[in-house]
Amino acid sequence: MSMIRTRRAAFAQSGNRFSDKIMLKSNMRNLVLAAVLLMTGVWPALAASEADYKAAFAAAEAAEKQADQLRNKWTTTEAQLVAAKKAAGGGDFDAATAAAREAEALAKASIFQATSEKERWKDMEIR
Amino acid sequence: MRVRTILTSAVAALAAAALACAAASAIAAPDRPDPVADAKAFQNFFTRKFPKVKYEDFVNGPYSMNEDLHRQWEEKEQFPPYEFALEAGKEMFATPFKNGKTYADCFPNKGNGIRQNYPYFDEKEGKVVTLELALNRCREANGEAPYSYVKDEMAALTAYMAFTSRGNKMDIKIPDDPRALEAYENGKRYFYTRRGQLNFSCATCHVQSPGERIRAEILAPALGIMNAMPIYRSEWSSMGTTSRRFMTCNSQTRAVPLEPQSDEYRDVEYFLSYVANGLPISGPGARP
Numbered sequence: 001m002s003m004i005r006t007r008r009a010a011f012a013q014s015g016n017r018f019s020d021k022i023m024l025k026s027n028m029r030n031l032v033l034a035a036v037l038l039m040t041g042v043w044p045a046l047a048a049s050e051a052d053y054k055a056a057f058a059a060a061e062a063a064e065k066q067a068d069q070l071r072n073k074w075t076t077t078e079a080q081l082v083a084a085k086k087a088a089g090g091g092d093f094d095a096a097t098a099a100a101r102e103a104e105a106l107a108k109a110s111i112f113q114a115t116s117e118k119e120r121w122k123d124m125e126i127r
Numbered sequence: 128m129r130v131r132t133i134l135t136s137a138v139a140a141l142a143a144a145a146l147a148c149a150a151a152s153a154i155a156a157p158d159r160p161d162p163v164a165d166a167k168a169f170q171n172f173f174t175r176k177f178p179k180v181k182y183e184d185f186v187n188g189p190y191s192m193n194e195d196l197h198r199q200w201e202e203k204e205q206f207p208p209y210e211f212a213l214e215a216g217k218e219m220f221a222t223p224f225k226n227g228k229t230y231a232d233c234f235p236n237k238g239n240g241i242r243q244n245y246p247y248f249d250e251k252e253g254k255v256v257t258l259e260l261a262l263n264r265c266r267e268a269n270g271e272a273p274y275s276y277v278k279d280e281m282a283a284l285t286a287y288m289a290f291t292s293r294g295n296k297m298d299i300k301i302p303d304d305p306r307a308l309e310a311y312e313n314g315k316r317y318f319y320t321r322r323g324q325l326n327f328s329c330a331t332c333h334v335q336s337p338g339e340r341i342r343a344e345i346l347a348p349a350l351g352i353m354n355a356m357p358i359y360r361s362e363w364s365s366m367g368t369t370s371r372r373f374m375t376c377n378s379q380t381r382a383v384p385l386e387p388q389s390d391e392y393r394d395v396e397y398f399l400s401y402v403a404n405g406l407p408i409s410g411p412g413a414r415p
Contacts, residue, residue: 071391073383074207074324106324113321121319126165126172 014025053088059086063107072099072114077106153413160312162301162401166343169402173350177338186220186354188347192338195322196345200413209286209411210357214289219280220288224269230284233265242285242292242408247300248307255393257283276387277374282357282411284364288356289410297354297408299313299401310390314398317391318349323380329395332376344415353400357411362415369396 014082088096231237240296245258263273374384
């Protein structure tokens with residue numbers, strides 16, 4: 001009888017060690033996942049505020065104004081600006097800020113295109 | 128001995144300077160606008176690229192690139208889809224304005240058979256004047272409101288004027304005026320400049336890829352592309368002016384179109400028409 005008890009105790013002890021190991025592994029996995037998320041910037045962002053949207057939209061508008069001066073606006077930039085305004089109007093500042101940032105990136109790409117094409121167009125010329 | 132050395136050095140220095148000048152002008156030469164050489168190179172490019180296409184046939188756009196399409200077009204021409212616009216244009220052209228004058232009073236030869244001379248460089252204004260612009264200026268000078276550059280009325284009027292000029296050879300002049308040369312050069316730059324999110328220039332489709340398909344369409348060669356304007360496009364189910372064509376080309380590359388008859392559009396029309404000098408007017412055209 002006592003032998004059985006001793007075996008049960010030993011088994012329970014080994015079970016605890018086993019669950020400890022699982023917990024340790026799980027904690028490690030969470031830590032690694034958190035590190036990866038932090039490194040890749042995928043950590044859930046804090047909700048954007050109206051101020052974030054306004055700042056992002058102002059930056060996008062400034063870049064698009066520059067593209068306009070270069071006579072090289074893109075339809076996709078305009079569409080993102082419209083989408084940003086619409087989302088902000090509906091109170092969705094996450095979507096509004098994301099659209100405004102996208103618009104700024106597109107406007108900057110169109111500025112780069114117009115600037116680099118100032119001389120590069122000659123490469124295409126029939127001579 | 129010393130005098131001889133000095134003389135030799137001076138001659139050598141002069142020779143070196145002359146050589147440097149010659150080299151500098153040789154380097155600068157390719158950037159100097161030369162419309163005559165441009166037109167020749169442009170025409171040679173297309174005739175070499177498509178040796179089987181008859182030279183005059185380039186004005187028929189995609190129909191010149193594909194035999195099947197050419198046959199379809201010949202049949203289409205029996206009952207052309209632009210006919211209704213021609214009728215309307217003829218009537219509009221003859222109808223007097225409120226002041227009793229007509230379009231014929233605004234144009235040389237009463238507006239008949241003059242399409243091949245447009246666009247022209249107006250030395251008074253210092254800018255290119257297209258046929259569409261001249262028509263609206265005529266209306267405004269006679270107290271009428273201008274027409275939209277992208278709608279049916281303008282297409283009908285230009286269709287009629289093109290029709291009276293069919294077969295006349297494109298004859299665009301670049302006067303001896305630096306501003307005219309600059310306008311031509313601006314048009315050329317616009318034609319070859321990439322724009323829009325798709326990073327296309329006009330030349331991407333109409334120089335690099337004529338005869339190729341872009342989705343279901345066959346791309347037209349740039350040579351003679353203006354000679355067929357305005358066009359009835361099956362895709363639009365309506366007539367389209369040159370302004371409309373430029374604007375839709377821009378938006379198809381995801382570029383925001385410029386305002387109709389902006390300097391850039393006027394200049395690119397000047398460039399494209401000039402390099403097609405000698406090719407017959409075939410407008411109004413019909414396109415898939």
